[in-house]
Amino acid sequence: MSSDPIPIMRLARPAAGPATTTTAAAIMLGLSVKAHREAVGLRQQELAKSIHVSTTTVCRLEKGEKSPQRRTVEGAADALKVDNKTRDLWRVLVARTEEPEWFQSRFADLTPDWLKRLLGLESMAIDLTLYDVRLVSGLLQTPEYAACVIRTGLHRREWDGEKMELRLAQRVERQQRVLGQAEPPTAIFLMDESVLVRRAGPDEVMRAQMVHMRELADLPHIVIRFVLLDAMIAGNEAAMAGSMAQLKFGSDGPPDMVYAEHYGSADYHVKPERSHDERARPWSQKDMEYESHLQLLLRIQGEACASPQQSRRMLEEAIRRYS
Structure with a gap:
């Protein structure tokens, strides 16, 4: 596995193409x-x-x-x-x-309003950078790991019911629409080191999840890195910030965006489009929100993350621990 993501030059996905959301x-x-x-x-x-x-x-x-x-x-x-x-x-x-999004017919009741914009855009991205604090990123979760995570948010009587099945089906379909498409985006996954030890299920579920991430990390368009527990500065700030994602769509696509998730809500910060004259003026607070979140993601990678090679060794150690 390379130390840096392999640069794959892609054009924006067609604005009026068949895959347009x-x-x-x-x-x-x-x-x-x-x-x-x-x-x-x-x-x-x-x-x-x-x-x-x-x-x-x-x-x-x-x-x-x-x-x-x-x-x-x-x-x-x-x-x-x-x-x-x-x-x-x-x-x-x-x-x-005028057409419904993929999640609106079958999964409408399960999809919070604050998540809908992300679900409607992420498959259009050509580059993704995602940071998750407490759990393995949803796009990387095995069905068994995801099922354990979903159960913790449901009442015990719902574990074998339709709601459980639908939530799991939605997560699997989301993965297929983003990483399973013919030309998947280049994706960098940044996860807190604690996801390697935070138990979401029994040993066999945890081991399978670690093996799955190791296999994905071998793909040329996916990079997995862990934010070290003893990292300072950016790591401390990121732990307080919660999960984030940067989506890049290309020069002819939607403007780049940073998604910042909180408990029960999320904010979307769009890259400002500024004319030559506007660049000479001070940035507004709204424009600064995009820049500050983007800089935090960059600092996490530059100051707090293990290298891809070290991250792979951390995965190997976790696999042995759960074996």
Whole structure:
């Protein structure tokens, strides 16, 4: 296993391709509308007035926060005088936003609102960096390990019920949609060293989980590293921060994003898009949130992590311990 992730150059996944998610389509549509609006020098209020909708509607459209009305998008296309190619792209994206996400039909009741945006975007990423504090990352969990984790959040009478089965099925499907796709993202998994010793199940479950991670770490697009328990500075701050993930989509995809998870909630920090003039001005607090979380992830890798080779030795030791 190499000491650093192998650089795999990938283009952004097609904005209107068959694998485009509903969430990504809404974001890409909004970015395109915003770019065309700014190109003709219109403010959101002016565009809203010209197509007879509220400014809030235009704002939500450009942020990709919800599925837009077709008439709103057609009105924007008319007002901004876009060419036929752009109009056709917008129509395709609108149609895609009207379709349910993969988790909405079968797993809707199990998916908290704060997680939906991540589930709707992560399969579109071309690069992922994930940090988990207390458990093996969900994308790496074996079904047996995941089942043990899920059971701890359910009442004993639910252990053999439909809710248990659905939660496990959702986790497995999520793994397949991200790491099991034909061109999976380059993924760096950073996990606290404690996940090697924190017992989620019996020895055979723990050993199988460690073996599974060792096998995944041999793949060219996956790197697994452990944040050492005796690491200081970044390690201390990261332990307080909770789980995080950086998603990169490529130059023609959605803007890069950092996902920061808390107990029962999560924040999404989007990489700011700043013009040349805007770069000369001080960053807003909102813009700084993305940068501060990204810097923390970088510091974890640079200051607190074992190398991939050392991390593999730590996995081997854990496998022996659970054998």
